Amino acid sequence: MKTKFGHLTYCTNIHPGESWVDHFRELQTHLPLVKKEISPDKPMGIGLRLSNEASLTLIKENNLLEFQNWLKKESLYVIAINGFPFGGFHSEVVKEDVYKPDWSDKRRIEYTLRLFSILKVLLPANEEGGVSTPPLSYFYFDTNENDRTTRRKNSTKYIIKTLVALIRIHNDTGKTLHLDIEPEPDGLLGDFKDWVTWYTSDLLPNAIPSLMDAFGYNFQLAEELTRKHIRLCLDVCHLAVTFEVNPNLISELRRLRIQVGRVQVSSALKVKFPENVEGVLQSLKPFDEKKYLHQVVVITNKGEKKFYRDLNLAIEKGAEAFEEWRIHYHVPIFLESYETFLSTQEELKMILAEQKRERFSQILEVETYTWNVLPQNLQLPIGKSIVRELQWLISFLDSNSQI
Incomplete structure (x- = not known):
């Protein structure tokens, strides 16, 4: 729903269904119930997750019209699309396949432009909307820096082609659409620092002359439009993991004049190590599940930072002296602790407090999809779980609390 703090929504990647028929069925089941609890008297926005397969079906005119009519009937609107997972987000094993195809592959730009074609139809008048996308690629797809540099250059070329397409959409329709690039641990843009370096050293120097050639813009306008249409997806969980x-x-x-396309309202797992290191490591083993990557960033008792591709690799190094772990695990945001572990709710509150002070993004999208960490007595059906997350967000934003 639209508030003074921005559009409050959640990402539908929590709902299964790789085909449009299956995913639409899930939306029809859950969204009206969520809206009734969260926004009974005003339209409610959604962050739509579409697989490649689903997008190929939805873009067909009759299907898109049917969806538009359903959204209108239920007083819902689409404000953003999650374009990170190309397909198989609910497969038995996802891991690094979530990055495939990456931005060096033309299938990624074809998929992303299709999502923008859908969003420009669904987006309400006088609103901006974005499509989130991976941090170019996965760092470990390549084994040497030369190959990574090549992949980075090819990815940047496709990003610039997307930028050109977004400007053409704006020129034709007046709608402002933005690509929201999401840094993630072990992505080719693995943290905020990597993202900024790429944006300032790779994207802007190549995008600006491309726009000057394509449209005849001067330098200043070309830079302004690049910043307008290519934005940061600020996933709070990811940036909390990287401290x-x-x-x-x-x-x-x-200071850098970087726009935030959306804030993904999310928390990670935080582990403080007492003297009983082995006991903590044993308690972490149930979290080492096979579906998603759970990258770990560690601060040692000497203040050094270490990185592990997945939780099992960090657990194997259990003899080392640790001070704190941050684990890529999108845990429910309404709790600050999970029995013996903490969440990064404190870091999330810090970002939300900044949003309250000076709105720096138009979209706040809850992205919780790991529910099994909750104690049994706190587990609820998925619809009620989503409502609880949004209610916590609304309550915090409406409160007078500051960090």
Whole structure:
């Protein structure tokens, strides 16, 4: 729903269904119930997740019209699309396949432009909307820096082609659409620092002359439009895992004039190590599940930072002396602790407090999809779980609390 803090929504990647028929059935089941609890008297926005397969079906005119009519009937609207997982997000094993195809593959730009073609139809008048996307690629797809550099250059070329398409859409329709690139641990843009370096050293120097050639823009306008249409997807869980959520983050974004397409409202697992290290490691083993990557960033008792591709690899190094772990696990945001473990709710509150002080993004999208970490007595059906997350977000934004 639209509030003074921005559009509050959640990402439908929690609902299964790789085909449009299956996913639409899930939306019809859950969205009206969520809206009734969260926004009974006003339209409610959704962050739509579409697989490649689903997008190929939905873009057909009759299907898109049917969906539009259903959204209108239920007083719902689409404000954003999650274009990170190309397909198989609910497969038995996802892991690094979530990055495939990456931005060096033309299938990624074809899929992304299809999502924008859908969004430009569904987006309400006088609103901006974005499609989120991976941090170019996965770092470990390549084994040497030369290959990574080549992949990065090819990915940037496709990003610039997408930028050109978004400007053409704006020129034709007046709608502002933006690509929201999402840093993630072990992505080719693995953290905020990597993202900024790429944006300032790769994207802008190549995008600006491309727009000057394609449209005849001067340097200033070409830069302005690049910044307008290529934005940061600020996933709070991801930046908390890399220890980058701090009071200076938003001021640094303002200094660099980087726009935030959306804030993905999310928490990670935080582990503080007492003397009983082995006991903590044993308690972590149930979290080592096979579906998703759970990258770990560790601070040792000497203050050093270490990175592990997945939780099992970090657990194997259990003899080392640790101070704190951050684990890529999208845990429910309404709790600050999970029995013996903490969440990064404190870091999430810090970002939300900045949003309250000075709205730096138009979209706040809850992205929780790991529910099995909850104690049994706190587990609810998925619809009620989503409502609880959104209610916590609304309550925090409406409160007078500051960090």
